[in-house]
Amino acid sequence: MSPVLITGGAQRLGLAMAEALLDQGTPVIVTYRTEKPSVRALAEKGAKVLQCDFADNAAITHLIHTVSQQYSSLRAIIHNASDWDQESDNPDYAGLLTKMMQVHVSAPYQINLGLQELLLNHETVADIIHMTDYVQVKGSKKHIAYAASKAALHNLTLSFSALLAPQVKVNSIAPALLMFNEHDSDTYKAKALKKSLLEICPGAGEAVKAMQFLFASDFVTGQTMHLDGGRHLK
Ligand SMILES: NC(=O)C1=CN([C@@H]2O[C@H](COP(=O)(O)OP(=O)(O)OC[C@H]3O[C@@H](n4cnc5c(N)ncnc54)[C@H](OP(=O)(O)O)[C@@H]3O)[C@@H](O)[C@H]2O)C=CC1
Numbered sequence: 001m002s003p004v005l006i007t008g009g010a011q012r013l014g015l016a017m018a019e020a021l022l023d024q025g026t027p028v029i030v031t032y033r034t035e036k037p038s039v040r041a042l043a044e045k046g047a048k049v050l051q052c053d054f055a056d057n058a059a060i061t062h063l064i065h066t067v068s069q070q071y072s073s074l075r076a077i078i079h080n081a082s083d084w085d086q087e088s089d090n091p092d093y094a095g096l097l098t099k100m101m102q103v104h105v106s107a108p109y110q111i112n113l114g115l116q117e118l119l120l121n122h123e124t125v126a127d128i129i130h131m132t133d134y135v136q137v138k139g140s141k142k143h144i145a146y147a148a149s150k151a152a153l154h155n156l157t158l159s160f161s162a163l164l165a166p167q168v169k170v171n172s173i174a175p176a177l178l179m180f181n182e183h184d185s186d187t188y189k190a191k192a193l194k195k196s197l198l199e200i201c202p203g204a205g206e207a208v209k210a211m212q213f214l215f216a217s218d219f220v221t222g223q224t225m226h227l228d229g230g231r232h233l234k
């Protein structure tokens, strides 16, 4: 069985998707930036773990070469790696935009083009999933560069779905609040929950369910799965 390549799979949503796939017997290749206990645990469960910092184009090229040398086909690629940076923490606005575009747009762009033949070689229809964000259509006044890069990432969904059809389906998953971060205060959490109609923070399992739906679908491509609890109607 051909593997699923998940970027940024060492924690949170990426880790949940990787573990779910491993639990169902699907091989997984996980890229990570920073070594952590979860990486070793994934390897012990049989995942292929590859270190790659997407800020470095040479590292991306090496990743593409390594995967191409070791595998003849891929079931899917899930572009999950991301930094959620905001302007108030990063006065170097030019550098911030470059950083956001590099990890959220340039890396997925290079990896999709570099590994497209492995997807096209898959015995059945393959998938690309871009993990975008609710803000892809709304923008964000506190995460301007981040939001712009996620909008550009969704645009890759439109282009690659047309380029690779019918052998490959390409979709965006656009979450709003799925998981809090360790440093989030109770005040922030209460305010964030009120932003959606459903007023819950569902956890990483919501992303796993969306991934499984897209993999099982025969007729969804070029689309966005919005996981936002009705936030767009508040
Ligand atoms: N969590 C949520 O509620 C939401 C998530 N999303 C999107 O879903 C996806 C998963 O979210 P979440 O699990 O919270 O993500 P995280 O913020 O936990 O980041 C996931 C991983 O991306 C890696 N990463 C960041 N920059 C780079 C880089 N330059 N090269 C390689 N790896 C990198 C991080 O590595 P390291 O461990 O080294 O830092 C981290 O392990 C993201 O694309 C996110 O934007 C969208 C909306 C809401």
Ligand SMILES: Nc1nc2c(c(=O)[nH]1)N=C([C@H](O)[C@@H](O)CO)CN2
Binding pocket: 081, 082, 083, 084, 133, 175, 176, 177, 178, 179, 180, 181, 192
């Ligand atoms: N790479 C990340 N992107 C995002 C995160 C995160 O933790 N890492 N978190 C969010 C928030 O949950 C936001 O959706 C709350 O409104 C957005 N993107």
